[in-house]
Amino acid sequence: MTTIPSSILLVISGLAATYVFLRFLLTFTQDAKEPPALETAIPFLSPMIGMRKKGKFYVDLRDKFNLPIYTLRIPLIRLYIINSTELIPIAQRQVRTLDFAPMKAKVAMNVMGASPDGRKILVRDQNGVEDFSYAIMFDKAIHPAVTPGPQLDAMNKLSVQKVSEALETLASQAPRPLRLFEWVKKEITFATTEAVYGPKNPFSDAKIQEAYWKFEPGIITLLLDLYPNLLARESVQARKDIVDAFNDYFVSRGHEQGSAFVQAHHRHKIDQGVTGKDVARFEIGGIIAILSNTTPAAFWVLYHAISDATALEECRREIIACCRVDGDICTLDITEVKASCPILLSILKESLRFHGIGTSVRVVTQDHGGMVMIPGPVQHSSKPAYGENVGEFQHKRFVRSPERKRPTPIAFRGFGGGSTLCPGRHFATTEVLTFVALMIVRFDFEPTKGEWICPKTDKAGMQGTIAPPNEDVKVQIAPATGELAGKKWNVVLSGSDKGIELSVEDIQ
Template identity: 40%
Template sequence: MVAKRVSYKQIQLQQSRMDDCANRVNLFRDKYKLPIYTLRLPGSRLYVINDTGLIPVLQRQIRTLSISPIIVRIFSHFMGISEPALDIMGRDPIEDSGFVHQMTIGTTKGLAPGPNLDDLNAKAVNILNASLEHTPTRVKMFQWASHEIMMATTNAVYGPRNPFKDPAVRAAYYKLEGGLLTLVTGFLPSLVAREALKARRIITEAFVKYFAENSLEEASVYARNRYQYPSSLGVPVEDIAKMETGGSIGLISNTMPATFWTLYHIFSDPAVLEDCHEEVKKAVRERGGENYLDLAYVKSCCPLLVSTMQEAFRVHSIGMSVRAVVEDHLLGGEYLLKKGSTVLIPSTVQHNSSTAWGKNANDFYHKRFLKKPKTKHNPVAFRAFGGGSTLCPGRHFATTEILAFASIILLRFDIKPVKGPWDTKLYKETNAAFRIPNHDIDVELFLRDCRKWHIIFSEPGKPMEISTEDLPSTSKEA
């Protein structure tokens, strides 16, 4: 069976913005109720997955339905990698020995649960905690949370000579992030993405200087691995710098808005605030007039806070998992996917599915991810970190950082809007994978506890059950 086609005229995706695209795929799901359908675009064919049951089937086809050709395209269009370097990076893209697969392994080693991740998490959360000693009493909440996460993450990853300490690099980052989708398409970037190209140059030059000064000696294992493997294959330093420039988007672009939305939903709802505060304060020990927050306790014994964070991911993530069809494939023995086409799994389709999440799928429910029969859901439908072989390797780093920031804010401060009630309705879908607020919120921070705070890990990092792949095999649903 060929996936049923929805006409190009019906969708007019070439005129759609990112948010309009997300809305349309949801409308088509509800209107046609198809498990999978085809969108015909000029020169290409897209298959959109609606049926949650097809996702594990698709993800098992790691070579026939592969992310690697997409990543090579990103190397070329978004990162601007040179032709000689692309020759190296594009070799055997779907094979285990290929650059894409080996680079993924190197990245994962630096972010997988264990000593390397424990060290990275400890550095990041202590940077966050120290920074809060100097937090103003009034801030723009999205701007403030984003800056704190950006600096904690990049300082922990890149060390004392972190390029993002330069305000010019930080400003360029936001311009590059804003031009992501335009650059990825590869359509006349010198005309329609000039600001993004200029920003990419600024960050790339900062990383070239960073590498030239041997700054990696004081950096994380993650950062060293990302340099050493391409360098060993003869990739020029400037191209490694371009790759790291593009990689910075994956490192921080989603964690920043996810942190904002987690804080937003905690502090804008009195019931959520009370639940989370009562839970987190049990993770605090007082010694010698100073407070010690045990983050290991938060991760393992604060299910309401963890659930609130996951629900923020579910409600506000808008990314799409993408696969290239390398060979003709009969998906699930029923749906023919043609070579040269692209498969999309929109997270918005899965995240507001009443079949997967119940009748209140469109509501924010902070207890949704608690392990109780009444809150049972299909974990495969949680797509905030992708899934399968392309599951985000940084999910444990990012979620630990978000939980640490939310916990210490809960314990040290109360947050209230400067004017009027919390705005719960307006947002934009201009980030590649996360909604951002339509306008920033001016808030005031009121100090709860003026004692000195420390963040500790009472035991080595234990991975949280964030995505389907993190769950015990007996609890996974296909």
């Protein structure tokens, strides 16, 4: 008979004792008033392992346990995860009990690399607002510049012009092959930053664009402060290059020729006492906000508009209906596109739903502390909210029609919601719609592989709210044939003081 060596027996009994202790700890430290704690295989540790699956982890837990809200216990912190769509507005209304400002301060300190003085500004109470007043006052400071009205129109007009110029250049090169994501990334980064930063835009230097895409993958390592100088060296160096370029920009007063948005952000920094190179460091947060989601969003909206023949035909038809032809000149007013192209807008929202990976996070400032999380993928895969075909990309899902059940608006988290609702949504949407509308009326597309194969997204990091594709899509583009072939394009934005419905907050 074989016997088990005593050392192995010792390890097994040690593990069993640890397991019993952890289970005991979980049960006896869980308050009856808290949402139920999930019975995970190894208390405290299993959730940490599961989180590697990112958004899918929370979707799997929703499907397995079917709870409206639950507690996940990981070492040192409680996470309260909201599944129920109805609970979202209730949680979002508790603006200071469930507060994003402390989290934003942490992001700002670590990711932007604030100096010791800058760190103090991020956490302090200024003018009696309360702690973290920098973050709390930020939204108010930039609000007029990004809300529908003349200031936003001015920034939108510049972005429309830059997108239109990029497509003019592309038209002069077509037919040609294109690596779609690489190209979209480059052109959208340029158009967006030109519109925001103006004629002295630091991103007009290709090296600074490259630096941003080197910086981005290290954001989470920087945020968690996981030895970034060792584990995210490339990112730290790239951040330094961006900060140097933006320091030159602010010192030479480049922002004074930029958008109302960059000016409002700059004024906020100065009013809060930010000085020296921190003015440039604090811009890093703004750069992440404007670039990280806009580029994958533009890619996916374009991809889904051109890779489905029916969607392409229907979308083209509604855009062509907005074109005014006068001799050789075809004029397209983007304000009309926004108002009269419901299929294109639906593809945009469906792309954000289908490829959305963002989670809204709030810090609990009372009782046991911890964090409340609203994972976007849980809402975006909800059958009660979207119906049985929730797993499919439906290009007309968001088009209002008597034949179709309207998706529950609260369950659309493409732009987040509540106090952290994306303030740049109207700007970003105008740019993406302009870009895709022009692409599909001006060009024809053939996948180089002979068929459209939708890239997977499971390699996406956690820094953005829309997953970029794992690999690029190669296409052959050619000038579009048809009634508008050979026309000269005049793209305008006549202006609007009304936004379009992009989140439930826009409806209320």
